Amino acid sequence: MAQITLKSLAHSYSPSPSGPEDYAIREMEHVWHQGGAYALLGPSGCGKSTLLNIISGLLTPSDGQVLFDDRVVNELAPEERNIAQVFQFPVVYDTMTVYDNLAFPLRNVGTPAAKIRERVAEVADVLDLTSLLKRKARNLTADEKQKVSMGRGLVRDDVSAILFDEPLTVIDPQLKWKLRRKLKEIHERFNITMIYVTHDQLEASTFADKIAVMYEGQVVQFGTPRELFETPAHTFVGYFIGSPGMNLMEVARTEEGVRTGTVDLTLPPALRNAIHRSRSRNIKLGIRPEFVEVLTEPGEASYPVEIDNVQDLGTYRIVSFTFAGMPFRARLGEDRPLPRRHAYVRFPEAWLNLYIDEFRVEVGQ
Amino acid sequence: MSLILENIDHVVNGAVHIEGVNLELAPGSFNVLLGRTLAGKTTLMRIMAGLEPPTRGRVLMHGEDVTRTSVRKRNVSMVYQQFINYPAMTVYDNIASPLKLARVSREEIRRRVHETASMLHIEHLLDRYPAELSGGQQQRTAMGRALVKDADLILFDEPLVNLDYKLREEFREELRELFKARNCIAVYATTEPNEALALGGHTAVLHEGRLLQYGPTEDVYHRPRDVLTAEMFSEPPINVVPAIVSGTEVTFDRNVHFPLNRDLAGLSPGQYQFGVRASHIGLERQAKDDLELEVQVDIAEISGSETFLHVRNELFHLVLHLTGVYEFAVDQPLKVYFPTHKIYAFDRNGDVVHIPSRPGAH
Numbered sequence: 093m094a095q096i097t098l099k100s101l102a103h104s105y106s107p108s109p110s111g112p113e114d115y116a117i118r119e120m121e122h123v124w125h126q127g128g129a130y131a132l133l134g135p136s137g138c139g140k141s142t143l144l145n146i147i148s149g150l151l152t153p154s155d156g157q158v159l160f161d162d163r164v165v166n167e168l169a170p171e172e173r174n175i176a177q178v179f180q181f182p183v184v185y186d187t188m189t190v191y192d193n194l195a196f197p198l199r200n201v202g203t204p205a206a207k208i209r210e211r212v213a214e215v216a217d218v219l220d221l222t223s224l225l226k227r228k229a230r231n232l233t234a235d236e237k238q239k240v241s242m243g244r245g246l247v248r249d250d251v252s253a254i255l256f257d258e259p260l261t262v263i264d265p266q267l268k269w270k271l272r273r274k275l276k277e278i279h280e281r282f283n284i285t286m287i288y289v290t291h292d293q294l295e296a297s298t299f300a301d302k303i304a305v306m307y308e309g310q311v312v313q314f315g316t317p318r319e320l321f322e323t324p325a326h327t328f329v330g331y332f333i334g335s336p337g338m339n340l341m342e343v344a345r346t347e348e349g350v351r352t353g354t355v356d357l358t359l360p361p362a363l364r365n366a367i368h369r370s371r372s373r374n375i376k377l378g379i380r381p382e383f384v385e386v387l388t389e390p391g392e393a394s395y396p397v398e399i400d401n402v403q404d405l406g407t408y409r410i411v412s413f414t415f416a417g418m419p420f421r422a423r424l425g426e427d428r429p430l431p432r433r434h435a436y437v438r439f440p441e442a443w444l445n446l447y448i449d450e451f452r453v454e455v456g457q
Numbered sequence: 458m459s460l461i462l463e464n465i466d467h468v469v470n471g472a473v474h475i476e477g478v479n480l481e482l483a484p485g486s487f488n489v490l491l492g493r494t495l496a497g498k499t500t501l502m503r504i505m506a507g508l509e510p511p512t513r514g515r516v517l518m519h520g521e522d523v524t525r526t527s528v529r530k531r532n533v534s535m536v537y538q539q540f541i542n543y544p545a546m547t548v549y550d551n552i553a554s555p556l557k558l559a560r561v562s563r564e565e566i567r568r569r570v571h572e573t574a575s576m577l578h579i580e581h582l583l584d585r586y587p588a589e590l591s592g593g594q595q596q597r598t599a600m601g602r603a604l605v606k607d608a609d610l611i612l613f614d615e616p617l618v619n620l621d622y623k624l625r626e627e628f629r630e631e632l633r634e635l636f637k638a639r640n641c642i643a644v645y646a647t648t649e650p651n652e653a654l655a656l657g658g659h660t661a662v663l664h665e666g667r668l669l670q671y672g673p674t675e676d677v678y679h680r681p682r683d684v685l686t687a688e689m690f691s692e693p694p695i696n697v698v699p700a701i702v703s704g705t706e707v708t709f710d711r712n713v714h715f716p717l718n719r720d721l722a723g724l725s726p727g728q729y730q731f732g733v734r735a736s737h738i739g740l741e742r743q744a745k746d747d748l749e750l751e752v753q754v755d756i757a758e759i760s761g762s763e764t765f766l767h768v769r770n771e772l773f774h775l776v777l778h779l780t781g782v783y784e785f786a787v788d789q790p791l792k793v794y795f796p797t798h799k800i801y802a803f804d805r806n807g808d809v810v811h812i813p814s815r816p817g818a819h
Contacts, residue, residue, distance in 0.1 A: 135621060265648070266493075269767060273756040276787050291621055297759035297782070317759045321782040334762030336626060382762060382780055401630075405654045406678050406691070407736040408780070412630075423780070426815065 094160040094252035096124040096147060096285065101156035103142055109154075116142045118309040119155065124253070124287060129279045131288045131296035134306035135332065141257075143306070144289050148255055149173045160252050173252060176245035180258045182237035183244075186230035190221055193229055194243045201248070215243045218278055234262045235271065242275075246282060253285040260295060272298050293333055305329050312451075321380070322443075327450045330378045336410065338378045339420045340447070343367065345375075352377070353416030358393040360441045366455045367446065376447040383443035384422035386411055387436040388429055394436040402430065413437065458484045458519050458609050460505065460642050465514035467500055467666075474500045475511065476666045482642050487633065487658030489674065490646040491690060496663040498646040502612045505644060506533045518609065534603035535612045538619055540595035542587040542602070548574070549583040552601040559606065573605045576635060593624040604635065613645040617652075629655045650692040654678060662686050679815065684730055684807040693735045693765050693776040695801070700731045707797075711772065713748055720798050724811060732801035735765070735778035739794050747794040750775075757785040768793060 103117040112118055116139045124130055134140045145151035146158060149170035157164050165173055176197075184193050194212045203211075216222045219239045224232065229240060238259065245254045256275075260268050276299070279286055288299045296303050297317035304311045305320065305328070312326035313319070324330035330338030341352045350357045350367050357377075359367075367375055387394055400419075401412040409430065411422045415437065422437065424430065446453045460482040467475035475497050482488050490498045503509040504516065507528040516524045523531060534555070542551050549570055556566045574580040577597045587595055596616060603611055617625045633656060636643050647653060653660045653674055660678075661671040669686040670677050681687035688694045700709040702724045708714050709731065717724070742749075755767035755774065759782055766777040768791060777793060785791070802811035 135623070264494075269756060269758055269765075272758060273767070273787060276756060280787065293622070293761040294758060297761060298756070316784065317761075318782040318784060321762055332623065335622065335760070337623070380762065403630075403655055404657070404675060405651060407734055407778070425780075 094285065095126045096253060097159040098122040099157040099159060101153055101158065103146060103153045103155065115309050120311055122304070122311060124285055126285055127283045129286050129299060129301045131290060131300035131303045132306060133290060133293065133296040133303050135291055138306040139309040140289050140306050144255060144257060147287070148175050148177060174250060176248065176251045176254045178242050178245050178254065178256045178259045180261045182234070182241040182262065184229040184237050184240045188229055189225065190227055190229060190240055191225040193240050194247050197244055197248050211247050211249065215247050218281060219243050219274060235264060235267050238262060246278060251284060253287060256286065256288040258290050275299055305332065323445060323452065324378070325452045327376060327378065327447050334380060336381055336421045338380050339384065340376045340378045341416065341418055343375050343377055353418065355395060355416040363441065363444065363446060363455050366453060370448050372448045374449050378445040378447060379439050379443050381410065381421040381423040383440055384420065385438040385440065386422045386424055386431065387438065388431045390436045391438060394438045397435055397437050399431060399433055399435050458640065458642060460610060461517040463515040463517065465504060465511045467504065468512045474666050478668045480661060480668060480671055484642065485640045487636050487643045487656065488645065489653040489656055489658060489660040490644060490663055491650060491653045491660055492663035493648055497666040498663055499614055501663070502614055502644060502646060505610065506535060506612055507531045532609040533612065534606065534608040535614065536599050536603045536616045538615045540592060540599055540619070542595060542598050544587050547583065548579060548585055548598050551587070551598050552605050555602060555606045569605050573601045577601050593620055596620060608641055611641055611643050615646055615648065633657060650690050653690070662689050664689055680812055681809060683809055684732060684803040687732050687801060691734065693778055695732045695734050696738065696775045697730050697732050698773050700729045702726055702729060713750065715746065715748055715797055718746065718797055720813060721800065721802065721811060724802055728805055730803040730807065732803060733795065733799060735776045737796050737799040738775060738777045740779065742794045744796060744798060746797050748797060750793050750795055752791055752793055754785045754787060754789040754791055756787060757783055
């Protein structure tokens with residue numbers, strides 16, 4: 093059991109990096125607390141696999157330190173770090189029974205037989221594998237094999253952390269939620285630091301209490317699923333989390349107020365002032381489709397728009413419209429009236445986020 | 458150009474893959490084949506394409522029997538899950554390849570490749586090789602090859618499964634646009650109900666080799682013929698609970714009773730299965746006659762901007778589809794509100810006997 097600290101960590105695959113673009117991981121500080129359920133989420137190529145390999149010891153970082161509690165582990169090989177890993181595809185010994193598969197990591201370190209029996213029984217119980225203990229692994233279904241893989245990670249009680257790399261890829265879609273629940277239960281019962289690496293927002297937000305979202309080699313937000321949804325810290329998080337993602341509009345200061353395209357915006361004073369204080373030329377306002385109000389009649393601080401398209405998704409609709417020349421989306425419940433072509437939209441101020449140079453800025457009241 | 462499948466059976470080594478499928482696809486239509494893995498989607502597409510003759514039944518294209526006509530003699534294109542391109546050819550040559558085979562003039566090839574590439578937003582990539590492209594760009598190239606010739610029938614076999622969900626969102630919106638101006642029949646296989654809804658057109662729901670229902674997508678979704686169709690065409694699946702209707706009231710969950718309301722008044726006494734969509738059960742009371750149920754949280758599955766909340770009590774398991782992010786601990790006790798006016802009723806055979814009216818329908 094350990095707290096994992098990444099201290100001034102950076103990694104470049106190039107022997108003589110000349111700029112930030114040569115870094116797969118840009119310099120970062122990060123702490124994974126002991127016992128936490130974490131996810132590392134990002135699109136392919138964002139650096140999450142590099143970071144995972146640095147933590148597990150498959151890769152030595154070019155800069156900075158990895159600490160397990162107070163101990164620097166940069167030079168330690170994977171097997172010396174006591175990290176358990178569960179991969180995309182099950183890793184089991186086909187010719188061994190489920191029991192022997194689960195016992196294997198314990199026998200390797202010379203655990204007494206009585207202790208092995210006790211641990212295997214406990215892990216098999218949590219994973220609903222008890223009735224399969226005598227079966228040969230080769231006769232199992234894909235999801236049973238993956239549970240055995242997870243069990244092998246859990247069976248040692250001295251591991252520092254368990255790393256999961258897209259562990260549910262091979263699981264039948266109808267069974268996934270059951271394994272997700274299993275993972276949560278395991279986390280609560282064993283109190284082990286767990287880091288779940290995935291490109292899938294559902295996997296990440298369902299498993300983790302806190303998610304590190306990676307983009308171009310940086311962790312751009314470390315927050316709860318709710319924070320990622322309500323207050324994305326970076327425009328990329330707004331785009332990447334949620335289906336569809338956040339609407340973003342580029343805005344510019346005018347003498348009197350704030351404008352996007354050719355439209356003058358009616359904004360609360362605090363927000364307007366924050367925009368006026370900034371010297372940046374890269375200022376955006378973001379609002380999620382769930383919070384855009386679509387009206388059939390004009391209302392206070394509403395803007396007229398033309399509806400381009402409506403996707404009926406059964407119990408709700410995604411309305412696409414053009415606002416100030418930019419494509420926008422709103423999510424509309426099935427019971428709400430649907431305007432035909434002309435509509436009015438409102439952007440409630442509580443849900444407008446301000447981004448300066450792509451990062452979110454908190455606006456006081 | 459219509460495509461008719463007539464009494465199609467397909468048996469491989471004694472195993473029935475397709476059973477008694479009758480389907481008529483109209484000229485210019487966009488059709489989704491929806492079904493889980495092994496429902497028969499790919500087999501049916503191979504039969505439509507002529508890659509495999511059916512064991513029994515006929516395939517008619519434009520009224521002409523083509524059951525035994527090989528794929529080479531039919532004007533068909535296909536896009537697969539894997540991004541299949543010629544690795545040694547540029548994007549331009551990949552897209553041009555079917556036209557070269559058809560001996561189209563060089564000038565015409567140029568025009569059509571550029572037109573198709575611009576439609577798919579890959580015009581700037583025409584000189585690249587497939588290995589230099591992202592997954593999404595590779596699949597766009599494969600689609601370009603399928604779209605460039607004026608095929609009578611274009612088949613898409615789960616073309617987006619290997620792309621990340623952001624790219625899937627983009628593709629879905631574009632795909633419908635691409636087909637608006639075309640006169641060919643498009644058939645698109647997917648395992649995802651929400652993809653079928655997003656694509657619109659017509660949907661055929663397949664299950665274990667049988668066709669459950671075919672019609673305009675919205676109709677099939679809102680007016681399923683039976684409980685199995687309703688379950689297959691909803692994600693998360695529609696909640697189904699057993700219920701007993703007496704002369705004056707409804708009982709389910711053994712101890713939950715409510716008076717038979719106007720909506721359900723037409724149901725004669727007996728046993729039913731009630732279906733309620735996941736998004737119609739809430740954490741707050743929506744109508745004053747909603748039923749309050751005490752449950753425990755199984756798990757809250759959070760998908761960025763929405764939450765699928767699995768709950769249970771001793772008798773059943775329900776799923777709620779909530780807009781926004783809700784965090785719940787495993788086994789947390791909770792009250793949920795079950796509507797009494799948004800209920801589908803299915804009889805003991807599973808056939809639908811009552812469909813709720815939709816206040817927002819237009």
